[in-house]
Amino acid sequence: MVDLALGRREGREPTRAYRGHSPISRGLLYLAAFTVLGAIIIPVAYAVLGGFRDTPQLAADPAGLPDPWVFTNYLDVLGSGSFWQQVWNSTLIAGVTVALVLPAASLAAFVIARFEFRGREWIYTLFTLGLLFPVAVAILPLYVVVRQLDLINTPLGVVLPQVAFQLPLSIVILRPFFASIPRELEEAAILDGAGSLRFYWSVLLPLSRPVLSTIAVLAVVTSWNAFLLPLVVLTDSGGWTLPIGVTNYSTQYTTDTARVLAYTTLAMIPALLFYAVAERQIVRGLIAKGIKG
Amino acid sequence: MTAETVGATPRRKRKWPLLLAFLAPALVVYVVFVLYPIAQGIRYSLFDWNGLEPLTEFVGLENFGQAFGDKVFRGALGHNAIIVTLTLLLQLPVALFLAVLLDRDLRGRALMRLLFFAPYVLSEVVTAVVWRQIFRPDGLLDAGLSAATGTQVQGLWIADPSIVLYSVFFVVSWKYFGFHMILMLAGLQQIPDELEEAAAIDGANWWQTFRHITLPLLGPTVRVSVFLAIIGSLQLFDLVWVMTGGGPVDASNTMATYLIDWGFRRSQFGYASAVSVIIFGLSLVVALGYQRWVLSRDVDGALTVGGA
Numbered sequence: 001m002v003d004l005a006l007g008r009r010e011g012r013e014p015t016r017a018y019r020g021h022s023p024i025s026r027g028l029l030y031l032a033a034f035t036v037l038g039a040i041i042i043p044v045a046y047a048v049l050g051g052f053r054d055t056p057q058l059a060a061d062p063a064g065l066p067d068p069w070v071f072t073n074y075l076d077v078l079g080s081g082s083f084w085q086q087v088w089n090s091t092l093i094a095g096v097t098v099a100l101v102l103p104a105a106s107l108a109a110f111v112i113a114r115f116e117f118r119g120r121e122w123i124y125t126l127f128t129l130g131l132l133f134p135v136a137v138a139i140l141p142l143y144v145v146v147r148q149l150d151l152i153n154t155p156l157g158v159v160l161p162q163v164a165f166q167l168p169l170s171i172v173i174l175r176p177f178f179a180s181i182p183r184e185l186e187e188a189a190i191l192d193g194a195g196s197l198r199f200y201w202s203v204l205l206p207l208s209r210p211v212l213s214t215i216a217v218l219a220v221v222t223s224w225n226a227f228l229l230p231l232v233v234l235t236d237s238g239g240w241t242l243p244i245g246v247t248n249y250s251t252q253y254t255t256d257t258a259r260v261l262a263y264t265t266l267a268m269i270p271a272l273l274f275y276a277v278a279e280r281q282i283v284r285g286l287i288a289k290g291i292k293g
Numbered sequence: 294m295t296a297e298t299v300g301a302t303p304r305r306k307r308k309w310p311l312l313l314a315f316l317a318p319a320l321v322v323y324v325v326f327v328l329y330p331i332a333q334g335i336r337y338s339l340f341d342w343n344g345l346e347p348l349t350e351f352v353g354l355e356n357f358g359q360a361f362g363d364k365v366f367r368g369a370l371g372h373n374a375i376i377v378t379l380t381l382l383l384q385l386p387v388a389l390f391l392a393v394l395l396d397r398d399l400r401g402r403a404l405m406r407l408l409f410f411a412p413y414v415l416s417e418v419v420t421a422v423v424w425r426q427i428f429r430p431d432g433l434l435d436a437g438l439s440a441a442t443g444t445q446v447q448g449l450w451i452a453d454p455s456i457v458l459y460s461v462f463f464v465v466s467w468k469y470f471g472f473h474m475i476l477m478l479a480g481l482q483q484i485p486d487e488l489e490e491a492a493a494i495d496g497a498n499w500w501q502t503f504r505h506i507t508l509p510l511l512g513p514t515v516r517v518s519v520f521l522a523i524i525g526s527l528q529l530f531d532l533v534w535v536m537t538g539g540g541p542v543d544a545s546n547t548m549a550t551y552l553i554d555w556g557f558r559r560s561q562f563g564y565a566s567a568v569s570v571i572i573f574g575l576s577l578v579v580a581l582g583y584q585r586w587v588l589s590r591d592v593d594g595a596l597t598v599g600g601a
Contacts, residue, residue: 033394033405036387039467040408046433047423062433063440100322108319111312123316130327132580136530136549137573140556140566141330141337144344164326167319196311225416227531232557243418247535250422257426268419275414279407282414286472287479289521 044268051262058257073262083266085238086245090270093155093162093230093241094223100163101170101219102212108167109174110200114186124175130168135161135229143232157233158241162223170215173288177211178204214288217274217281224271242267331573337566344562356567366568369539369546376462376547377526384466385473385518389511392477393503406478410471417468417531424464425451425536451537454544461533461545468532469525473518480514481507513588520583527576548572 050058051073052066077083112124135142142161151157181204189199205212227243234240240248246267250260275282338357341350360366391409395402412420427433428450438446450460484507492502508515530549533539539546539554546554548568556565 029394029399033391033399036391037405037408040412042433043423043427043467044411046427050426059431062431062436104319104322107315111315115308115312117308117312123320126328127319127323130323132524132576133327133331133573134528136528136552137569137576138327138330138334139553140344140562140569141333142326144333144562145326145330160322161326164322167323167327171319196308196315200315221414225418227416227418227535228553243416243531246418246422250425250535257429260422261426264419264422268415271414271416271419272411275411279410283410283475286475 047261047265047268050258051265053258055256055258070258073259074266076259077263077266082237082240082245083263086240086242087270089155089234089239090224090241090243093158094220096155096159097162097166097223098216098219100159101166102216104163105167105170105215106174106205106208106212107200109171109178110204112171113175113178124171127168127171130165131172133165135165135226139228139232142229146233152233153236153239154233155239158226158230161229162219162226166215166219166222169218169289173215173285174208174211177208181207210284213278214281214285217278218285218289220274220278221271221282224274242270334566334569337563338570340563342563342566343560344556345560350563352563356564357571359564360568360571365543365546366548366551368543369548369551372458372545373527373529373547375458376465376529377523379459379462380466380522380526381519384470385515385522387466388470388473388518389477389515391470392474392481393507395474395478396481406475410475412468413471415468418535420464420468421532421535424460424467428460451545452541454541457537457541457545461537464536465526465529465532469522473522476518476521477511477514480511484510516587520580520588523579523583524576527572527579 046062049066052069052071053064054070054073057064057067057070108127112120146152146157146161149157151160185203185207186199189203194202225243226241227247230241230244234244237248246264249263253259337348339351339353340348341352341356342348395406395409399405429435430447430449430452434450435446435448438448449456451457488506488510489502492506497505528549529547530553533545533547533550534553537545539550549572552565552568552572555561555568
């Protein structure tokens with residue numbers, strides 16, 4: 001889809017329009033780029049390295065390097081059951097969210113993209129309306145609904161609302177992709193005796209792998225970073241996800257900066273690793289959001 | 294968009310159960326957890342309600358009057374407005390500048406793109422916790438500024454009510470400029486090189502080319518970016534809640550932190566629901582207005598159905 005645009009000029013000759021730049025202005029451009037780069041990297045490096053120091057070291061010289069290197073902060077966190085419990089909770093909730101978003105969104109998008117029926121655009125508009133409402137705005141009544149369904153303090157109490165709020169973007173991304181699959185393929189499938197479900201499962205889904213992976217990745221990132229919904233639904237500390245754990249830890253050890261930094265660093269590693277692996281899907285999905293959002 | 298079913302008219306009637314079965318999972322979840330809560334929120338906003346007792350004390354629009362009469366809420370609304378304004382005036386231009394930069398033959402730009410965008414993937418919670426440490430008195434920021442200026446700097450970055458909002462804005466920008474940069478980069482790369490080359494052949498300098506060729510062609514992307522930035526700023530919550538809690542003395546409250554404070558800390562569900570109705574009312578007005586007056590020129594139809 002859009003990702004072919006990214007890096008289109010990679011490795012090409014610089015375009016003529018840009019060639020006449022003086023060394024000075026080139027230097028300024030690099031300077032600007034490196035300033036921003038520093039602003040991005042320094043806070044992250046501070047968190048990572050700060051975890052290897054102790055709080056007196058940090059107080060004496062916030063910008064210094066670990067001297068000596070302290071491993072107890074990280075080891076304490078890695079040795080604590082609650083950290084791993086939170087990793088597991090976050091993983092479980094993200095996993096189930098994706099496992100439900102994919103079939104629900106793709107079936108709905110399939111119907112909306114490839115069938116003519118009365119009320120089709122109406123239903124589509126209804127779904128797109130959801131793009132305007134983040135969880136925060138509906139959180140109070142949402143909390144009441146979750147309570148009425150007796151899902152407080154259960155992973156499902158977070159998963160189901162997340163699935164619902166992830167549907168609009170997913171359907172908006174899927175619809176044009178599904179619609180663009182040639183009709184001849186569907187006719188051929190029907191001639192071979194396939195029904196709609198068979199076509200969906202054996203032709204449409206396999207052809208849509210890239211766009212499905214995009215919506216899956218977006219759902220994982222959103223779920224992994226979610227804060228407010230798990231905060232109000234998961235009141236029992238055994239069910240906490242990582243973001244809740246991080247905030248709690250940072251208030252619990254408010255004076256022990258080094259420990260907080262260690263915990264925070266360990267909490268951000270999964271997201272950064274995931275980004276390293278799935279950068280293309282994330283970027284592609286967000287560009288789609290920008291174009292259709 | 295119009296890929297009709299292959300089955301012709303006679304078969305279509307029989308399709309209905311199938312269509313419904315396919316739509317059902319998404320529709321049910323969506324209705325139960327999005328549409329119904331929104332409708333309920335509007336209902337709650339008309340009651341004085343603590344979230345537990347039966348919903349009996351109907352107060353009409355009183356909650357709305359109370360919200361707009363509350364200095365703290367008006368302050369929060371103003372803070373959202375300031376964040377929106379600063380985002381449009383500072384964050385987006387920087388994002389555009391960097392996108393233009395990365396669109397060129399800069400060495401290492403693939404790596405830069407990767408790193409500039411990385412904060413977007415971090416959760417707002419993690420971002421807030423790390424920055425709160427950096428902003429501490431005699432923390433990393435103070436130390437860095439002291440070293441750079443040669444004098445002892447001690448800023449109350451998040452403890453001084455007159456500064457805290459700008460610190461929040463800075464961190465919001467830190468996290469989100471990469472997103473806008475990526476959008477604009479994608480927009481830039483769809484502009485054919487030939488146009489810029491032609492302008493250069495005609496003797497246009499870099500700025501003229503940018504001003505008269507690149508920027509107009511990038512218009513649609515910029516407008517989408519502006520739209521997402523406004524909506525995002527109106528609904529800002531996690532980062533502020535964790536970094537400052539809306540304080541000190543309400544100086545960094547946003548509408549959303551005000552809403553959560555009244556809803557969950559003070560159990561005023563009715564009143565807080567009125568606040569949430571105000572937020573989504575504003576979002577809806579901005580979205581519809583923006584689409585009607587600004588975006589429709591670009592896409593002509595492609596977005597009209599798209600709602601948001």
